[in-house]
Amino acid sequence: MNLITCKLCGRLFSSARGKICIACLEEVDGMYPKVREYLRDHSQESFNLERISEDMNFDIRYVQALVELGYLDRALPGETPDEEEKKRKQLLLNELQASLNSSPMGRGDKTAGKMYGQQRYGTDRKSNS
Numbered sequence: 830m831n832l833i834t835c836k837l838c839g840r841l842f843s844s845a846r847g848k849i850c851i852a853c854l855e856e857v858d859g860m861y862p863k864v865r866e867y868l869r870d871h872s873q874e875s876f877n878l879e880r881i882s883e884d885m886n887f888d889i890r891y892v893q894a895l896v897e898l899g900y901l902d903r904a905l906p907g908e909t910p911d912e913e914e915k916k917r918k919q920l921l922l923n924e925l926q927a928s929l930n931s932s933p934m935g936r937g938d939k940t941a942g943k944m945y946g947q948q949r950y951g952t953d954r955k956s957n958s
């Protein structure tokens with residue numbers, strides 16, 4: 830059995846899948862629908878992790894984990910994402926991953942908040958009503 834330290838909560842756990850323990854995975858799991866809703870409600874804006882974590886009161890490391898684990902690639906149960914939606918999520922993902930690169934992971938501090946990307950996409954996307 831391979832024990833590693835969860836990179837979110839720092840507990841030791843047996844690493845069956847990834848670097849995050851079950852408890853934290855559940856946490857992220859529970860965050861996902863809310864984050865997704867948030868992203869949908871703010872679809873005209875540009876995102877970064879700091880902003881999402883601040884607006885939603887989530888620990889930024891969990892938001893990072895959510896992105897890293899590929900949650901944003903998923904559809905919620907019962908949903909069929911259309912092409913438009915997929916494209917939008919891909920853009921979000923790019924944006925979020927860019928901000929991942931600029932915010933050091935796993936240091937447990939909040940000093941990464943200085944980069945607030947305000948760049949906007951040049952794409953024409955419509956929010957479906």
Ligand SMILES: [Zn+2]
Nearest residue numbers: 835838850853
């Ligand atoms: Zn954990």
